[in-house]
Amino acid sequence: MEPLGQSRGETDIYLDLCEKAGLLFGKDGFLDRLNAELGIKDPYRLDLATKPAVRDIFDRWAKSQGLTEGIRFFESNGVWVKGPVSAARYYGSAQNPPFSGIRQRLYGESLLRYQREMQARDVAKVYWQDYTPFPSWRPPTMWSSPAQYDLNLISFKKVEFKQGRASQIPLLAELAPQQRLQINPRAAKARGIQDGDTVRVESHNAVTGVTRRVNVKAELTEAIRPDTVGMPHHYGEVARHPRAKGQGPTPNTLFFTGEGYVTNTNDSSFHVRVQVSKA
Amino acid sequence: MARYAMVIDLDRCVGCRACMEACKVENNTPEAAFWMYVFRLEEGEFPNTKLSFLPRPCMHCDNPPCVKVCPVGARYKRVDGLVATDWDRCIGCRFCEVSCPYGVNYFNWKSPKMNYYLEWGDPTVQQATNGAIPPYKNPDLDRAYGPEQRRIAGSGHLKGIIEKCTFCAHRVEVGLDPACVVNCPAFALIFGDLDDPESEVSRLIREKRTWRLLEEHGTEPRVYYVGGAPPSTEAHQIEAVKARV
Numbered sequence: 001m002e003p004l005g006q007s008r009g010e011t012d013i014y015l016d017l018c019e020k021a022g023l024l025f026g027k028d029g030f031l032d033r034l035n036a037e038l039g040i041k042d043p044y045r046l047d048l049a050t051k052p053a054v055r056d057i058f059d060r061w062a063k064s065q066g067l068t069e070g071i072r073f074f075e076s077n078g079v080w081v082k083g084p085v086s087a088a089r090y091y092g093s094a095q096n097p098p099f100s101g102i103r104q105r106l107y108g109e110s111l112l113r114y115q116r117e118m119q120a121r122d123v124a125k126v127y128w129q130d131y132t133p134f135p136s137w138r139p140p141t142m143w144s145s146p147a148q149y150d151l152n153l154i155s156f157k158k159v160e161f162k163q164g165r166a167s168q169i170p171l172l173a174e175l176a177p178q179q180r181l182q183i184n185p186r187a188a189k190a191r192g193i194q195d196g197d198t199v200r201v202e203s204h205n206a207v208t209g210v211t212r213r214v215n216v217k218a219e220l221t222e223a224i225r226p227d228t229v230g231m232p233h234h235y236g237e238v239a240r241h242p243r244a245k246g247q248g249p250t251p252n253t254l255f256f257t258g259e260g261y262v263t264n265t266n267d268s269s270f271h272v273r274v275q276v277s278k279a
Numbered sequence: 280m281a282r283y284a285m286v287i288d289l290d291r292c293v294g295c296r297a298c299m300e301a302c303k304v305e306n307n308t309p310e311a312a313f314w315m316y317v318f319r320l321e322e323g324e325f326p327n328t329k330l331s332f333l334p335r336p337c338m339h340c341d342n343p344p345c346v347k348v349c350p351v352g353a354r355y356k357r358v359d360g361l362v363a364t365d366w367d368r369c370i371g372c373r374f375c376e377v378s379c380p381y382g383v384n385y386f387n388w389k390s391p392k393m394n395y396y397l398e399w400g401d402p403t404v405q406q407a408t409n410g411a412i413p414p415y416k417n418p419d420l421d422r423a424y425g426p427e428q429r430r431i432a433g434s435g436h437l438k439g440i441i442e443k444c445t446f447c448a449h450r451v452e453v454g455l456d457p458a459c460v461v462n463c464p465a466f467a468l469i470f471g472d473l474d475d476p477e478s479e480v481s482r483l484i485r486e487k488r489t490w491r492l493l494e495e496h497g498t499e500p501r502v503y504y505v506g507g508a509p510p511s512t513e514a515h516q517i518e519a520v521k522a523r524v
Contacts, residue, residue: 005407159295170396171303174310175296175520184325221517222321222328 011054025049040064108133111265126207130265140269141260144206149273151187152228153203155251161234164250168241179235179248180219183276184226188218193278195220200279201229203254203272210256214249215279229276281472283360283446285460286483287334289507291467294319294332299520301462302336304415305447306433310394312385313522314444315459320514331507331514334468336459337362337383337444338492338500345375345384354441355427360473360501361446363431369440376441380496383443390438419449446470 003009018030025031031046034057044060046052059070067073115131129138142152160166160176167173181199193199195218202213216231224230236250254272255261261270294317302308302315318333339362345354346362353368354375364375376384397404420433425448432449436442447457455461460468471478476485480503483489489503 002409004409159293171300174396175299176518177521186325219517222323222325223330223517225325 009054011057015051015054019051024051038064106134126259127263130263130268135267140271141206142269142271142273145204145273149202149204149275150227151274151276153201153251153254153272153274154228154230155255156230156232158232158234164234164236164244167234167247168244170243173243173247176234177247179216179231179250181216181276182221182224182230183218184224184228185220185222187226187229187276188220191277193218193220193276198279199276201231201254201274201276203256203274205256205258205261205272207258207260208256212254212256214253216248218276229274280474281359282474283339283451283470284473284480284484284501284503285336285339285446285457286469286471286480286489286503286505288467288469288483288505289332291465291506292317292332292334292463293465293467294330295464296520297462297464298334298459298468301458302444302447305417305450305458306445307415307417307420307436308442309387309436310396311522312442313520314383314442316520316522318510318516319518320510321517322511322514329514331510333507333510334459335381335383335492336457336502337446338381338498338502339446341499341501342497344378344380344498348374348378350374357425357427359425359451361425361431361448361451363425363429363445363448364441364443365429365431366437366440366442367430371439371441373441375443380493380498381500384441385443386441387436387438417449422449424448424452 014030015024018024023030026048029048031048031052034040035045038057038061040046040060041064044063046057046060055071059072062070062073111131112133115128118128118131158176160172167176181201183193183199188194191199197218198215199218200213200215202211204211231251231254233251235244235247236252237244237247254274255270256272257270261268261272296317298315299313299317303313306314308314315334315336318335320331320333321328322331323329339360341356341360343354343356343362346356349355350372351368351370353365353370354362355365356362371386373384373386376386399405417433421430422432423430424432432445432447447455447459450457456470457468460470469479469483471480473481473484475481483505484503487505489505490509491500491503492509494500
């Protein structure tokens, strides 16, 4: 099928890119490599001095496979996968040896060495606190935020969407058209918040003192703890898609990626404490 | 002759609403029209909260009140059990909408083409979809089905008539299951022939405790629920989809 809108086929883009970079033609150029990789044989080999049409490349490949009518065979008959495909072919690396022999390190002495080196150089604790040889628990950074930030913020995924790109699909968005902050009715009542009210959520970075805030509609549900509020992903106008306008914020705005929250060892809790009030 | 029924296993249903979307794409229903609807129900107070899910298609009752009240015979019960709407004959009087205790019927107040998710007349939309309007339009919905050869699939989506779930009559005609059944990721919806003792619906009804919605009305629905429990009076709907059912 033709590419939709202004999108282009990837092979078209590769050919253009290579041509502009001077890598398309001649020996060892993109066309030369294509001949080798796709197994295109004489007399169908791509001419190294001419930029081919994409269909032509696949037509030559098909003819090299022995199909005299070239790519027209697949255009008329479709593409069939000869199956069933054995599990070993798909998952062989997961079976023997498991994960191709990759191992997950549980004890890392190098982390201890880095920690000691940082301590010896008087580096602030927030940078080396997570370089522990065994995974070790420590109080989450968010517990150091002031008491007025009295709710934990968690984020989660919804079943209707995948990432941020799905909320601009109108049929899916109809099932979940807008962002909501999930809050327990007791917690909401204590703050004078009713179902559907717009509330302000403010988060606090216990390391830098920076605060961030968003406005979002509240949804009261007994399915969340009174000391916690939840906000799903998939919304937020990061992609600035016109159909995703007005759906509400992303919880990413409230989270932080600096020290204490998302660090080099990738094992800390990035959750934040927030305060919620009627906007 | 087959005798079709649906069994919904509430122990398996996770409330993902894939069936609602599958039905929508298969039957090209316009905005706010959901022939299959899944209730997300919540009851209790934290920490004793209970969430449950209830898919509710048309019940295709054996004693259908909607068939009795149709003044022109557009709504009729097929021998195989499906309660069908002949959209060539429907005059839009809405008696069936009033009579159905499950509320599965709705009336098209405007031409559904007005509410089809995108501005299909917009040149930028047409360019993006290569002119197909809508791109997921199902050509099988226009044909006549069943031994009576009446147009009952897709309900025409015309202004001024009534629509409801058809158990995908156009799919059942060729031996396929309805779209909601086929697309359920948890295999919670099962469709089949009650006259076949080896079919999964027969087996489930025979082996498990079943219940049906609003049995006290005497409608004899063909949709059986296994697992879970009938929704209690304490349960209330959460995350309601803005739908006309």
